[in-house]
Amino acid sequence: xxxLTEESVEQLVVGWRAMVLDRNPDADVRDxxxxxxxxxxxxxxxxxxxxxxxxxxxxxxxAQRFTEAADVMRAxxxxxxxxxxxxxxxxxxxxxxxxxxxxxxxxPGTGMAGxxxxxxxxxxxxxxxxxxxxxxxxxxxADINSRAYGFDLEAGRDGIAASALWKSGVHAYLGLKDxxxxxxxxxxxxxxxxxxxxxxxxxxHERRGYGEAVTRKALHEAWRxxxxxxxxxxxxAAGAPVYPRIGFEPAAPMRFxxxxx
Numbered sequence: 001x002x003x004l005t006e007e008s009v010e011q012l013v014v015g016w017r018a019m020v021l022d023r024n025p026d027a028d029v030r031d032x033x034x035x036x037x038x039x040x041x042x043x044x045x046x047x048x049x050x051x052x053x054x055x056x057x058x059x060x061x062x063a064q065r066f067t068e069a070a071d072v073m074r075a076x077x078x079x080x081x082x083x084x085x086x087x088x089x090x091x092x093x094x095x096x097x098x099x100x101x102x103x104x105x106x107x108p109g110t111g112m113a114g115x116x117x118x119x120x121x122x123x124x125x126x127x128x129x130x131x132x133x134x135x136x137x138x139x140x141x142a143d144i145n146s147r148a149y150g151f152d153l154e155a156g157r158d159g160i161a162a163s164a165l166w167k168s169g170v171h172a173y174l175g176l177k178d179x180x181x182x183x184x185x186x187x188x189x190x191x192x193x194x195x196x197x198x199x200x201x202x203x204x205h206e207r208r209g210y211g212e213a214v215t216r217k218a219l220h221e222a223w224r225x226x227x228x229x230x231x232x233x234x235x236x237a238a239g240a241p242v243y244p245r246i247g248f249e250p251a252a253p254m255r256f257x258x259x260x261x
Contacts, residue, residue, distance in 0.1 A: 004251035005087030008111030015190040022165040044159030048080025066101035109254035116247030122216035132172035140181040148200035171222040175214040183210035187222035196233035
């Protein structure tokens with residue numbers, strides 16, 4: 001039986017290694033005792049990641065890991081997040097331990113997974129879909145993410161602009177309304193799964209089913225190319241209600257922490 005928390009951790013650890021090395025060949029990619037570092041030192045905060053990996057550790061060791069993670073992050077130039085999967089430390093007061101190490105709670109997330117493929121060819125009456133294969137399409141993808149997550153446009157562009165990986169290895173799709181890109185999603189093969197990454201919808205076009213439609217498109221095309229039937233993702237609170245409609249099951253509650261200012 002699959003341990004869903006461990007699966008979610010593995011998808012982050014394996015998937016983010018490729019993503020950060022794509023941005024920066026000299027990225028900090030280390031597997032330390034109980035801590036994994038995947039830090040591109042990019043202006044795009046999601047590519048600057050530290051996560052805890054040990055299941056079932058006691059409060060003293062957990063406190064030590066928070067302190068060690070904070071030390072890693074304080075040495076970096078750019079802002080990033082500590083990702084903590086709650087299932088690794090059931091019963092622990094994570095916010096209190098994080099606070100003592102110098103972190104503040106940023107926002108929640110949920111690791112999700114499902115044996116949900118294949119799915120039908122998706123459609124949406126208001127959208128057409130394009131696979132991302134050009135630098136212009138990559139910039140549109142980056143800008144949608146920046147607007148959706150409240151980042152500076154240059155931060156998003158620093159995340160994927162001119163990336164060969166995103167134009168070939170990732171099944172990345174734009175959803176266009178009247179020819180204008182308004183939503184996007186990607187799926188990439190990761191440790192025997194299809195890992196859904198960087199789903200976003202322009203804030204002016206939310207609540208119309210666009211994010212679900214483009215996610216279905218990315219998954220459908222990735223399945224056609226790979227034959228992989230199990231998919232995973234890490235959802236923010238905004239996206240969490242969408243994915244169960246596709247077949248994902250919420251599996252691993254998460255917390256994102258940032259260093260206190």
